[in-house]
Amino acid sequence: MELNILIAGVGGQGNLFASSILAEYVLKKGYKVFAVETIGAAQRGGSVVSHLRISDAEIYSPLILAGKVDILMGFETIEMLRNFELLAGDGIYLLNDYKEPTVLCNMEMDAYPSDEEIRAALKKSGKKGYIIKATECARKIGGSLLTNVVMVGALCQVSSPFDSQEVKQVLAGKSPARAKEQNLQAFDAGGSLIQEAMRKA
Amino acid sequence: MAEQEYLMGNEAMGRGAIEAGVKVVAGYPGTPASEVLEYVSKYPDVHAEWCINEKVALEICMGASLCNVRSMAVMKHNGTNVALDFMMHLNYTGVRGGLVLISGDDPAGISSQNEEDSRIITRLDAHLPVFDPWCPQEAKDMVKAAFDLSEEMELCFVVRPVARVCHGRSMVSLEEIKKGGESHFEDDRSRFIMSALMEVKDGAALNRPVVRHRWLNQKQAVLAKVMEESPFNHIEDGEGKIGLVACGIGYAFVKEAEKILGKKFPVLKLGTLPLPRNKVLQFAKKMDRLVVYEDSEAVVEGILKQLFYDEGLKVEVVGRSGFLPSEGELSATIAVKSLVELYPELEKKMPATVPLEMKVPIRTRTQCVGCQYRGLLHALKLTARKYKGVVTGDIGCYDAGSFPPLELQSTIYCMGSSIPMASGIAHSGYDRPVFAIIGDSTFFHNGVLGLLNAIHSGVDLVAIVCDNRTTAMTGFQPHPGSEINVRGEPAPAIDVARLATAAGATSARVVNPYDIPQCKEALEKAVKEKGVSVIVATMPCYLVARRTGELGFTPRKVVLDEERCNGCKICVTFFGCPAIHFSEGKATIDYGTCVECGMCVEVCKRGAITWS
Numbered sequence A: 001m002e003l004n005i006l007i008a009g010v011g012g013q014g015n016l017f018a019s020s021i022l023a024e025y026v027l028k029k030g031y032k033v034f035a036v037e038t039i040g041a042a043q044r045g046g047s048v049v050s051h052l053r054i055s056d057a058e059i060y061s062p063l064i065l066a067g068k069v070d071i072l073m074g075f076e077t078i079e080m081l082r083n084f085e086l087l088a089g090d091g092i093y094l095l096n097d098y099k100e101p102t103v104l105c106n107m108e109m110d111a112y113p114s115d116e117e118i119r120a121a122l123k124k125s126g127k128k129g130y131i132i133k134a135t136e137c138a139r140k141i142g143g144s145l146l147t148n149v150v151m152v153g154a155l156c157q158v159s160s161p162f163d164s165q166e167v168k169q170v171l172a173g174k175s176p177a178r179a180k181e182q183n184l185q186a187f188d189a190g191g192s193l194i195q196e197a198m199r200k201a
Numbered sequence B: 001m002a003e004q005e006y007l008m009g010n011e012a013m014g015r016g017a018i019e020a021g022v023k024v025v026a027g028y029p030g031t032p033a034s035e036v037l038e039y040v041s042k043y044p045d046v047h048a049e050w051c052i053n054e055k056v057a058l059e060i061c062m063g064a065s066l067c068n069v070r071s072m073a074v075m076k077h078n079g080t081n082v083a084l085d086f087m088m089h090l091n092y093t094g095v096r097g098g099l100v101l102i103s104g105d106d107p108a109g110i111s112s113q114n115e116e117d118s119r120i121i122t123r124l125d126a127h128l129p130v131f132d133p134w135c136p137q138e139a140k141d142m143v144k145a146a147f148d149l150s151e152e153m154e155l156c157f158v159v160r161p162v163a164r165v166c167h168g169r170s171m172v173s174l175e176e177i178k179k180g181g182e183s184h185f186e187d188d189r190s191r192f193i194m195s196a197l198m199e200v201k202d203g204a205a206l207n208r209p210v211v212r213h214r215w216l217n218q219k220q221a222v223l224a225k226v227m228e229e230s231p232f233n234h235i236e237d238g239e240g241k242i243g244l245v246a247c248g249i250g251y252a253f254v255k256e257a258e259k260i261l262g263k264k265f266p267v268l269k270l271g272t273l274p275l276p277r278n279k280v281l282q283f284a285k286k287m288d289r290l291v292v293y294e295d296s297e298a299v300v301e302g303i304l305k306q307l308f309y310d311e312g313l314k315v316e317v318v319g320r321s322g323f324l325p326s327e328g329e330l331s332a333t334i335a336v337k338s339l340v341e342l343y344p345e346l347e348k349k350m351p352a353t354v355p356l357e358m359k360v361p362i363r364t365r366t367q368c369v370g371c372q373y374r375g376l377l378h379a380l381k382l383t384a385r386k387y388k389g390v391v392t393g394d395i396g397c398y399d400a401g402s403f404p405p406l407e408l409q410s411t412i413y414c415m416g417s418s419i420p421m422a423s424g425i426a427h428s429g430y431d432r433p434v435f436a437i438i439g440d441s442t443f444f445h446n447g448v449l450g451l452l453n454a455i456h457s458g459v460d461l462v463a464i465v466c467d468n469r470t471t472a473m474t475g476f477q478p479h480p481g482s483e484i485n486v487r488g489e490p491a492p493a494i495d496v497a498r499l500a501t502a503a504g505a506t507s508a509r510v511v512n513p514y515d516i517p518q519c520k521e522a523l524e525k526a527v528k529e530k531g532v533s534v535i536v537a538t539m540p541c542y543l544v545a546r547r548t549g550e551l552g553f554t555p556r557k558v559v560l561d562e563e564r565c566n567g568c569k570i571c572v573t574f575f576g577c578p579a580i581h582f583s584e585g586k587a588t589i590d591y592g593t594c595v596e597c598g599m600c601v602e603v604c605k606r607g608a609i610t611w612s
């Protein structure tokens, strides 16, 4: 068994928390884990990419090979698109329909791709995937900072070896007391969102 | 089974030092290495200290080593450059208590202003032994081994992890924590006085530097033996006559490539410098060609070529000098591609990638929404443009002022260059105002020397110190201007304005960087003065302030009047708060990200943005 998850987002979206929940769960299940994130521009609106590799055999490279990403989680739209080429032939993407314009887009020196363009390109790629409104959902629950948890909740419905109930317990254990309630709510909401998306697909 | 913990490479190295009984850990923040020191600071028996700069950190460690206790210096590659002068002396005297230097490299410069291979200065220049780990567990093992060997060999040992090892997270085994030794000092002037001093050695009069240089060279033979037996080097048999030399993180990528391609290659795994000579020769003799995978310069490749030349061994050696990319970081993808080039029949095993048919906009770094610097930078930009002046820059969050949309600073080099470069521009006879902008941590790091030099040289310039009370860019570490130390305990803070005044600056004005008119007024006055005028823009980093509740503004909703907005775009293309968007000829406020700092109210001269 080998599962490679790539989380692409922008600074402040909590890639690391999402990655560490998933890591803690699979470590408990006895798998090996090797993970890494690009940190540096994390706070100042830069791109942040987390690689999470899970396997029952030895893992050597912390970075996932191009073409070997099984699950591409996009916390932000163009950040996912930027890493799309890394997705395996049978890999799936899970996109949060949320757009954070770049500085150059704000200045109209660059154009943020339109929904039509994005959907067309994704369709043309032939890859399987789901688009959910995780940030919108997070805001309803308590704030956009919950986006990562919504996404993790969604992921657990589409990928083994994650068991929603068990991952939820890990999440509860890792949540600070004041955030626990909302985290668990966000996690469940992510599950519902993806189920709805799957029904529609 | 030994107890294990899921640790980041930096934490694993910190843990290794703790297990080895380290007593003094000193460093200066820098990605990728900062968390090593933060980790050890959780152990109350250890003296952990963020120092003013890396040279000072290494000097502190050597002081501790003189007293027979174990010490560790932590820095990133740029910092190792700063510490090099001292390093070029401590290699001659050697150490007493084990001294380990962690020098974190950032191939591809993901969080740095350059990419650099610090094995070159530490090994090829200072002739210190270097360990190059491939994963967090090995990084920890290397730190521990380095402490023991350092004491045994009386040499400072360097552990040089690359960013992917520093930031990699995996299970790491925990072992017993050894108790560190007690401090005791004994004089040995024949060793610890490095100076041009004649002494009689082996019957001949020799200068001290030559004597100590000879001592260092003689150590190399012993080191070679140690490395021959090191667990960090080994040979793996495989098919074919092309040997893969996997150094440091190169081992991770070579092993991953074997898995992908389903083929076992002959591999020489290397983690030490000097190299295990006999092991290398034993491996190379069976090969026609060697491919060296290393980050990021062709260091081992060069050493191998030299060795084979001396041995008269005919083996072709390729690597980062051309066959593999000479810039950027290695990856498993690069390793796979290179092996497919050597074994074309393996191409079918290469994972297919399908590029997305679409142009994806790039994302450049900027200041956070609500960052106190945005107001100061706006005022500086207005003033600099008005007088057609030049602004030199330095490293830190404020450096994003040099990218679009601000495009303010004209230079960025290394820490502390802004004021000296501004002085040079002024001394060249340039007849417009010259400004230098520098962060507080960078100011203390060595920027202060540039300031003192400028004052003494009689130059006319304006130096702006961005005093946010922290080293924000690298993760909010304290510095000598902060009121706390690494553990959050109170520490005496050094006041930049008082320091500048005492040094003889013409003026030292303290301004609130959120207050654009106040910043403008201070700049206007400073431009007209002779000598060095200092402006200290004091306000805690917004991200820190948001946490501690010390906000530099009273949050209040702002509104944009569409009727009044004439679409001039100044708020987005000149000022550039990311919470202001522009579409269909009008600016809009994105309330999802706006933090209500109100700076844009001052920026919009048409009065289209107002407090609600």
Ligand SMILES: Cc1ncc(C[n+]2csc(CCOP(=O)(O)OP(=O)(O)O)c2C)c(N)n1
Pocket: B028, B029, B030, B031, B076, B078, B079, B080, B082, B112, B113, B395, B396, B397, B398, B415, B438, B439, B440, B441, B442, B443, B466, B468, B470, B471, B472, B473, B474
């Ligand atoms: C010699 C050296 N050491 C460390 C670093 C890493 N580094 C980058 S910016 C920075 C300091 C930033 O602090 P400050 O000047 O206070 O600016 P801020 O980010 O807080 O705005 C550091 C330590 C470096 N680039 N060079």
Ligand code: SF4
Pocket: A043, A044, B366, B367, B368, B370, B371, B372, B373, B397, B398, B468, B472, B473, B541, B542, B543, B544
């Ligand atoms: S981290 Fe602090 S200093 Fe850096 S850009 Fe953000 S608010 Fe400004």
Ligand code: SF4
Pocket: B560, B564, B565, B566, B567, B568, B569, B570, B571, B572, B586, B587, B603, B604, B605, B606, B607, B608, B609
């Ligand atoms: S809000 Fe003001 S500054 Fe921004 S575009 Fe409109 S008129 Fe110009």
Ligand code: SF4
Pocket: B369, B370, B558, B577, B578, B579, B580, B589, B593, B594, B595, B596, B597, B598, B599, B600, B601
């Ligand atoms: S008030 Fe204006 S400058 Fe401040 S965050 Fe909001 S939009 Fe940006």
